[in-house]
Amino acid sequence: MILIASVTIFVLAVFLGFELIARVPTLLHTPLMSGTNAISGIIVVGAILVGGASEGTLERTLAFLALVFASINVVGGFLVTDRMLEMFKRRPDE
Amino acid sequence: MILIASVTIFVLAVFLGFELIARVPTLLHTPLMSGTNAISGIIVVGAILVGGASEGTLERTLAFLALVFASINVVGGFLVTDRMLEMFKRRPDE
C-alpha cells in the first residue's frame, strides 16, 4: 500500500508539474531552470537521513559528501535565481 | 502514515484540479459541470465496498440505495454530457 500511495503521489506530481511548468512564460525560463535546479537540492534531506542512519565510516563519508554537494546546489541555486529575478522589473527604478 | 499519504494525495489533487479546470473554456462549462458531476458518482465504488462488507439489513439497505443513486448519477451524467458534447462541431455536417 505504501508503495502504491507513493506511486500515486508521483503520478499526480507529474501531471501537476507539467501543468505548472507550461504556465511559465519564456521570459522566465532561465530562472525557472535555476530555480527548479535549487529544488532538486531537496536531496539534502536524503543525505541527512542516510547520514544519520548509517554507522559505517564509508557510508557516512558518502553521505557527508552528498550533504556538501546538495547544500551547494540548494544555497547557490536559490541565491542565483533570486539575483536573476531581482532584475525583472516592469519599470526601471534606478 | 496512511492518513498522511491520503492527505498529500488530496492536496496534490486540489492543486491539479484547479489547474485543469482553469483551462476549460467557458464554451464548455455546462458539459464540464455535468461531466464532473458524473465523476462524483465514483461514490458508487464506496457503495459497493460498504454493501459488501456489511452484514446488517439496515446497512445493506442503505448501501443498496446509495448504489442505485450513484449509478443513476454515473450513467445519466456521462450520457447527458456526451449528448451535449456530440453537438459541438467546428463545421456543421447535416
Add this chain to the structure above:
Amino acid sequence: MTLAFALSQNVVSAAYAAAAVLFIVGIRMLSSPRTARRGNWISAVGMLIAVGFTLTLAEIDDYLFVAAGLAIGAVLGVPAARLVKMTAMPQMVALLNGLGGGAAALVATAEFFRFAGAAGSAPADTVVAAIFAALLGPLTFSGSMIAWGKLQEVLPGRPVVFRGQQLANAAVFGAAVVLAALAAVAENKAMLSLTLIVSFVVGVLLVLPIGGADMPVVIALLNAFSGLGGVTTGFILDNNALIIGGTLVGASGTLLSILMGRAMNRSIANVLFGAFGQIAAGGPAAVAGDSGVRATTAADVAVMLAYARRVVFVPGYGLAVAQAQHDVRALADILQARGVDVRYAIHPVAGRMPGHMNVLLAEANVPYDQLYEMDQINAEFPQTDVAVIVGANDVVNPAARNQPGSPIYGMPILDVDRSANVVVIKRSMSPGFAGIDNPLFYDSKTSMLFADAKAALESLIAAVKTV
C-alpha cells in the same frame, strides 16, 4: 454467486490510481471542444475500471446485490439522459448532483452504523470523515432537489424569505454541527440519524431563499459539496479513486461558482444570502408603448438585416425559454447566403448556466468558431450594422457601465449599444433576472420587436426571403 478469482488489494489499489489518472486525462481533454467528447468517454472508462476492479475484491460476494443496484440505476439513468431537453439541462444537473450527494450520505451512514455496531472503537479519522460526510451529504441532496424544483417550476422560483431567516438558518446549521460532534464522540447511531435529518433541513432552508436565476451558482456549489462528500468517503475507505475523483469535482464546482459570481460582479456570499431577484416582483412592469420606446415590425427588421454587412446575434435566457436556437441558426444561414457577415456574441452568464448559450447553439449545429466571447466581440460592435438581441436583457444593460447605483453596476456587459442599430426581440418590457429596467430599450438606435423569440424569428425568416 461469487467471482472465480479475487485480485489482491494491491492490484485493486493500482486500478483505482489508474482510474484517477483517467479522470485527470478526461478533464484535461475538456479544455478543447475537439477533444472534449473523447475526454468524457475516457473519464467513463476510468469509472468502469474502478467499478470493475472493486468487484474482484474477495469481500464482494453478493453480485446479485451489485447487479440489481447498477441495473436499476441504468434503467432510470439512460432514458433520463436521452430524453431530457437541452433547455432543461440545469435541472438535470441539479437532480443528478443531488443523487450523488445522497449516495455519499448513505455510504457514510452505512459505514458509521457498521463500525458503531462492532466491538471496540473506530479510528478517529474514520469517524471524523463519516461525520463530515453525514453533514455534507443530506444538505447536498435536499439543496439540489429544491434547486431542481425551482428550475422545473414545481416550486416558486422567487426567493422565499421571512424576517429573521438568516438567524434561523444559522441556528439550524449550528444544531447540525453540534449533533454531528455528539454523534462522533459517542459513536451513537441515533445521534447520527438526527444529524442527517437536520442537515437535510439545512439544505432546504439554504436554497429556498435563493432566487431561481441564481440556481446555477448554487448547483455549482452543491456540485463541489458532492465532490467533497466523495473525498470524505475516500478517507473513510482509504480509496484514492474517491479522494482524487472527488477532489477534481470539488475544484470544478468551486471554480465554476467563483467564475459565475465574478461574471455577475457578485460575491458567493451575496448569491447565497442576498435573496437576489426578490425585487423582481415589484420591479418596473412597464409595457410596450412607453415613452421613447420604438416598436418595430418583422418586415422592417428583415430589410435592415438583408442589407447589412455585419449582423451580431446576442442570445439570452429568452432564447432558451422559447427554444428558438434552431430558428436563429436558420435566419443566420439565410443571411450568410446573402453575404452578410454573421456572428454570435456569447456573454459568460447569458442564460441560466455557464456556457448555456453555447450548448443550445451547438445543438442547432452552429459552428463554434462563429461564437465570440465577450472580450473578442466587444471590440467589433462599432463595426456592426445590426445587433439582434434574442431574449437577452441584463447582459446587454448599459446601466452596468454607467449607473453606479444599479444592482448590476460593474458587471461586464456586451456593448451592443455601440453598434449602428439594435433590434431587441422580447415579449414585453418586463425586466430580466436582475429585475431592473434597461436603458438600452429607450436608446434612439434601438427598435423593439415584441414577440416570443421563436415566433419572431420565424416571421423574420419569412420576411427576409421576400426582400
Add this chain to the structure above:
Amino acid sequence: MTLAFALSQNVVSAAYAAAAVLFIVGIRMLSSPRTARRGNWISAVGMLIAVGFTLTLAEIDDYLFVAAGLAIGAVLGVPAARLVKMTAMPQMVALLNGLGGGAAALVATAEFFRFAGAAGSAPADTVVAAIFAALLGPLTFSGSMIAWGKLQEVLPGRPVVFRGQQLANAAVFGAAVVLAALAAVAENKAMLSLTLIVSFVVGVLLVLPIGGADMPVVIALLNAFSGLGGVTTGFILDNNALIIGGTLVGASGTLLSILMGRAMNRSIANVLFGAFGQIAAGGPAAVAGDSGVRATTAADVAVMLAYARRVVFVPGYGLAVAQAQHDVRALADILQARGVDVRYAIHPVAGRMPGHMNVLLAEANVPYDQLYEMDQINAEFPQTDVAVIVGANDVVNPAARNQPGSPIYGMPILDVDRSANVVVIKRSMSPGFAGIDNPLFYDSKTSMLFADAKAALESLIAAVKTV
C-alpha cells in the same frame, strides 16, 4: 550533541508534505514576473522546512556532521552565486545541477551499502530505486561537468566525434545496465561501485560529442535526470518531499528541453546524437567585402535610427558574448527620448539558454513590457523602419523559411527582413551556431555594421547624440 526534543515521524511527514506544497506554490508564482521573486523564496522556505524538520527526527543525532556539511555547502555556494556573471549563467546551472545529480548518486550508494551490509535482504522496491539512482546520478554528474567545461571553454566546444561512436556509447550504456541489474540481484557492493563508474563514463561519452551550443538542451535534460534521481531516492526513503520536489524538477527539465527542441525545429534525439554544429568548422568563412554585402558606418546608422518612427532591436548570442546589454539599453533610451518607438524582439532560442536574452536585458533594467515575443513582434515588422540585429544570426535567417534543404529549415524565425531597413551588428561574415550562411546579409535592404557589439553600440550612442 542532540536536540532536546524529537518530533514524531508523522509530524515530520506532514512537514514534508507542507514543503512540497510550498515548492508547488513557488513554481506556480514563477508564471508571472511580478510574483516570481517571491515564489523563489517560498520554494526556499519549503526547503528550509524540509531540512529543519528532518533534524528533529530521533535518529538524527550527530548535529556536528550536519552542521559541517551545510556550512561547507553555504561557504562554497554563497560566493559562487554572488559572483557569477549573468552571461555565465548556463555554466552555473550546469555546475549546480551536476552537484545535485552527484548527491543523489551518493545518497543512493550509501543507502545501498547500508542495507547490503545488514542481515536479511532489503525490500525489492528499495533495491530497484537505489539501482536506478546509481544509474542516473553519476551520469548526471559527469554529463553536467562536461557541459560546464564546454560552456566555460575549458573543453573544446566543438562536438568530439569518431567513427562508431554511437555503437561504442550504446555498448557502454548496456554494460552499465547489466552491471546495475547484477548489483540488484546480488545486493553486491562491488558491483554497485562498478555501476557508478560506468555510469560516470556514460555521462562523459554522451555529452562530449554534443556541440557547445546545444548544451542548454543537454542541461535541461540533465536537470530532469537530477530531479528523477531525487524521486528515486524519495522512493527509497519513503519521503514525499523528495518524490514531489524531484518530480517537479523532472517535469521542468523535460518540458524545457522539449520546448527548446521545438523552437529549433529539432528532436531531442537529434540534439543528443546529431553532433550538430560539427559542420561549423568547415562552414563558409566568408569575410566582409563579399559580393552583394553592403557595409555601413555608425554615423550612417545613427541618422537612420534618429529619424525612424519605430526601431526594433533583435539581440542574439553576440550580445551575450560582448556583454553589450547595458549599451543597447542606453541607445534605446536616447532614441526613446527623441520620440522613437523602441521595442525588443526576443526569439525563444536566441542566445544559448531559454530566456537568455530576457535575463540579460533585465539585468540592464529594460522594462519587460518592452520585450516582445516572436509571435507578437512578427506582425509588427512590416510597420518597422529599422530592425537592428545585435549579434544574432540563426534566429533571423530567412533560409529557415524558404530553403527546404537548409539544416534549420522549418525553425520559426523573426521576420526582420519584412521591415523597411535592416542593420546587422556583428564582427565578421562568419556564421552562427548552426554554421550556415545567412541570405539576410545579402538582402538589398540590409547594411552590415562590422564590429564587436559593445563597441558598435558605443559609437552609435555617440553618433546619435550628434545628429
